[in-house]
Amino acid sequence: MDDVLGYMVGAIAIIVCCFGLPWLIFHYITKWKTAATLTSGDEKLLDELHDAARRLDDRLCTIERIMTAENPNWRQQCMPGREDRQRLLADGE
DSSP states (O other): OHHHHHHHHHHHHHHIIIIIHHHHHHHHHHHHHHHTSOOHHHHHHHHHHHHHHHHHHHHHHHHHHHHHHHOTTHHHHTSTTHHHHHHHHHHHO
């Protein structure tokens, strides 16, 4: 009786190793591959973000054109650290 039980446990272990384990591995590989792709909602969100970025870029270009028309030297006046450089230049003279 113990021999039959031992053979059955061995047969079940072999079946699980030969069929169950590969099935489990391939199941999760398939899940990982489908999770790595973009959904239609993700693609729609990316398109909306791209359109918003393009509109913001157009607005920024318009603002820069207006600023340049009003004051051609506005870029040099807005640079960070401008006051520090002017103070250093004044101290050096």
